[in-house]
Amino acid sequence: MPGRPPVGDAETAASSTLMAIAAHPGDAFFAMGAPVAHRIHHGGHGVFVSLSLGEKGSVTIPPSEYGALQREATVRAAQMLGAQAEFLAYPDGQIPINDEASLAVCDMIREYQPAIVVTHWRGSWHKDHRACFEIVDGAIFYAALPALARKQPAHSVKKLFFAENWEDSEDFRPDTYLDISAVFERWTEACAVFPMWRGENGFRYDDYYRSLARANGCLSNFEYAVALMSPAEQLTRRVHSL
Numbered sequence: 757m758p759g760r761p762p763v764g765d766a767e768t769a770a771s772s773t774l775m776a777i778a779a780h781p782g783d784a785f786f787a788m789g790a791p792v793a794h795r796i797h798h799g800g801h802g803v804f805v806s807l808s809l810g811e812k813g814s815v816t817i818p819p820s821e822y823g824a825l826q827r828e829a830t831v832r833a834a835q836m837l838g839a840q841a842e843f844l845a846y847p848d849g850q851i852p853i854n855d856e857a858s859l860a861v862c863d864m865i866r867e868y869q870p871a872i873v874v875t876h877w878r879g880s881w882h883k884d885h886r887a888c889f890e891i892v893d894g895a896i897f898y899a900a901l902p903a904l905a906r907k908q909p910a911h912s913v914k915k916l917f918f919a920e921n922w923e924d925s926e927d928f929r930p931d932t933y934l935d936i937s938a939v940f941e942r943w944t945e946a947c948a949v950f951p952m953w954r955g956e957n958g959f960r961y962d963d964y965y966r967s968l969a970r971a972n973g974c975l976s977n978f979e980y981a982v983a984l985m986s987p988a989e990q991l992t993r994r995v996h997s998l
């Protein structure tokens with residue numbers, strides 16, 4: 757099926773690009789940032805795409821001001837990891853599920869040509885996260901269609917993963933554990949650029965994602981790890997013998 761990651765377990769080149777596509781900057785860095793940092797550490801490239809600025813996330817700072825702070829923090833945190841930061845300015849809480857959004861993300865995918873995309877799992881109570889899942893699904897499909905004429909030529913994403921996220925836990929079943937021990941400190945330092953990392957918005961992201969990386973490390977026999985989930989078709993193996 758065009759646009760779908762090919763089945764099988766082929767490796768992607770370490771020098772290739774990993775793109776994290778999230779509804780909000782916090783999700784991009786806290787839930788998806790470690791795989792980005794890991795890819796860069798191993799000689800590849802990383803891109804963070806935020807569909808909104810998460811500008812309504814503060815209980816004390818007005819959205820116009822908070823959006824600017826979120827943008828600044830995202831650019832700075834991306835620089836600390838050696839990654840690119842891109843934004844699509846959909847309103848926080850109102851990210852639309854439509855072709856325009858999927859085509860906008862399609863254009864990002866065609867521009868940066870990631871081998872791997874990490875995004876939200878659909879099992880979320882947050883409507884923006886569910887929207888991001890749907891938008892990325894369409895974007896990967898469109899990006900790979902040669903007959904769909906856009907500014908850049910078609911590009912097939914080789915692998916898609918869904919990130920573990922405290923808001924996206926319904927039916928989340930990890931099948932892949934990535935050793936992030938080498939980048940754990942760098943990744944958490946980048947996350948700490950966001951004031952919300954320390955729990956200012958009501959959830960203790962710092963404690964949660966640090967502890968989660970430790971717990972996933974216990975489960976996978978690494979010091980620190982992130983757990984990722986693959987689309988079912990990506991786990992299909994085609995072999996000549998067992």
Ligand SMILES: [Zn+2]
Pocket residue numbers: 779780782783882884885
């Ligand atoms: Zn979010």
